Amino acid sequence: MADEMVRKAQQFINGAYAGKLGINRLPETGETGWPLMFALTRALQYELGITTLSDTFGPTTLSTLTSKYPNLNSGTTPSSNFTKIIQSALYCKGYDGGDIDGTYNSRVVASITKLKQDMGVDFAYPGGNLVPKVFKGLLNMDAYVTVNSGSDTIRSVQRWLNGQYVNRRDFFIIPADGHHSRDVAKSMLFAVQYEIGMADGTANGVFGPGTQAGLKSHTVSTGASGPWVQLFSASMILNQRPVAFTSTFTSALASAVSAFQSFVKLPVTGTGNFSTWASLLVSYGDQARNGEACDGVTLITAARAATLKAQGITYLGRYLTNPDPTPSDDLKHKAIQPGELQTIAENGLRCFPIYQTFGRGASEFSYPQGRAAGQAAINAALDHGFKTGTRIFFAVDFDALDQDVSSNVLPHFKGIQDAIIDDGNRFEIGVYGPRNVCIRVAEAGHATASFVCDMSSGFSGNFGYPLPENWAYDQIVTRTVGSGGGAIEIDVNIASGRDVGQGSFNAPRGPLADTRLASDVIGAMKTDVGKYMESIGFPNDGGFRSHTHETCFQTVVVEYDTVITQLAYRYQMRKALIQTSAYWEMRHIDAVDVSVDLEVMTQFNTTGTFRDSSTGICQIFGRTAVLAWNHAIEKGYETGTIRNVNSDQDKYNIWRDCMDNDQFAISTVPLIHMWNADGAPGSDRDETLMRPMRLDYTESEIFQILRRYQGAAASEATPHAQQRMALYQIMEKYNSISRNV
Structure with a gap:
């Protein structure tokens, strides 16, 4: 929802800094977002005299701001535009920034005071002065009030962390929005390191050997109190355990700890020992554990x-x-x-x-x-x-x-x-x-x-x-x-015991050659193929395309099952590779394809010039068919006469065979697959050489064969192959049942 003061902030940036920030003009939408925050960050850097501007409020921005203006207020803001940056940022955060008039007035002071209270740093930074770390927190998209059903208890932890550790060098203000996050998790590690006694520059927010050694010396248990208990109860809260944020280790906390330890499969002690600390602070927990x-x-x-x-x-x-x-x-x-x-x-x-x-x-x-x-x-x-x-x-x-x-x-x-x-x-x-x-x-x-x-x-x-x-x-x-x-x-x-795997197994199914489809699987196969095609936008009635699912399945899978079985056996490939390519292409035929076929025939018969296109139930180009058949003959897969790939007559003749003779078209599909596996020689595609066709092709090899049938990797062939992989697996399911009967 547009906010007129946010729009005014965008207009301020566009007017005051046009051509100066290294960014495009901001859309004046009245909506807060990262582009506006980045622009305000760059504007601040510009006002600070930083020459290399960046979207990031990083160490250079922080150190320059700290050295020049450690406390910003009505008497220290250096210019009207500098104050307007503050006012604009306040509106982006949902606070009153005054009139964006360059005046650090009482409304700005009240909002800065409220912002620090929401962050939890009002005791560390009392009053209405804007200090560098708060400014850094102002120029991002973090929220400091609960949002999106955030937890008040988590927010109390966030505010406590901010207030307790904000004056440490490498601790920066985290969100106070009631949601756990990456930044909050890292701040917890900083807090632990500070309580261990690590100096600034040593504490780094990493769960390393020093942190682990320190935690091993700080087991907390019933009756303990102080910041270590606060950190421990905070960690429990951030792991969504139902406890209060407290500085005293109560029996209720001990009971909750026992439940947590049981859940993560740690020894149940009810104490905050090292393994429990580790499971709360980092995802992998205590890596010295042995697992089952x-x-x-x-x-x-x-x-x-x-x-x-x-x-x-x-x-x-x-x-x-x-x-x-x-x-x-x-x-x-x-x-x-x-x-x-x-x-x-x-x-x-x-x-x-x-x-x-x-x-x-x-x-x-x-x-x-x-x-x-x-x-x-x-x-x-x-x-x-x-x-x-x-x-x-x-x-x-x-x-x-x-x-x-x-x-x-x-x-x-x-x-x-x-x-x-x-x-x-x-x-x-x-x-x-x-x-x-x-x-x-x-x-x-x-x-x-x-x-x-x-x-x-x-x-x-x-x-x-x-x-x-x-x-x-x-x-x-x-x-x-x-x-x-x-x-x-x-x-x-x-x-955990929720899964126990398997301790005994059926006899494995070997890599057998395909057989004809068992008669009792054809109905289920047709249903499964139809359901899948419908799920990706191909209605069984064909929709605007020329053929229904029934027609395509009956033609490719049923009528030509014997032919495809023989072809798969001869060329040592899975039937599903042939079935998938043929069925998929037939399902895609529409009125445009039919009209193009007519145009190609008319042009050739009129001028003798062949304008290549995909044709027939398997949608094969004339040039592709010539190259695939020539390759098969040269390799000894087939016998016959080599055709001239540069002859319009030869390409047209085989094109007509693919259009008029369904069995010829289907018989050409496996030859195209083998040609593609050998790198599609003679084509204008730069395809890599694959292993020769075999029954144990991996999924990545199957994907490549299906993709190459349709075209280059950079074309629509790739997303279509992702869809055809599922079709292949359904076809293979029923072929595997048939060959293992």
């Missing part, structure tokens, strides 16, 4: 299993797939290896499966990608022999910001959930990721347990968030255990 669980990328042999058992480990996390087709030596056994689950079971261990592709950024998470991940994980779990009821943990292995969770991660897990539901709920869903990701995915109803990557303590999704209520595994440290052939590097996990 671990996860890793190393093959489990009998010797390594013995090492794990000797460490007290029962639950072992292993990956269902390895998306990298050429992994480095240390990752070559990332995925579960043949016979490994049997070794795990024979040694009394239990395995919980993890599904992860690369997953290192928000762009790799979406509904279609989640739908593909869900079905891929199901297929892989069945291949390895995991039984019904197993929980699969799907990884979000990056520092997902809250907006990333909303826009990408939650739709991704909805896709996973839909895949699991459509499969008949044979498997349960877990989420691996930072605390905020786990909390929000669980609250959305997309996962029943969390595997928390607390070892990544710097993730914004771990800083300032409590351990999720549904946590099953808490990843705290990487450690190498055992020796000789039993040596193994693992990530140590604390286990």
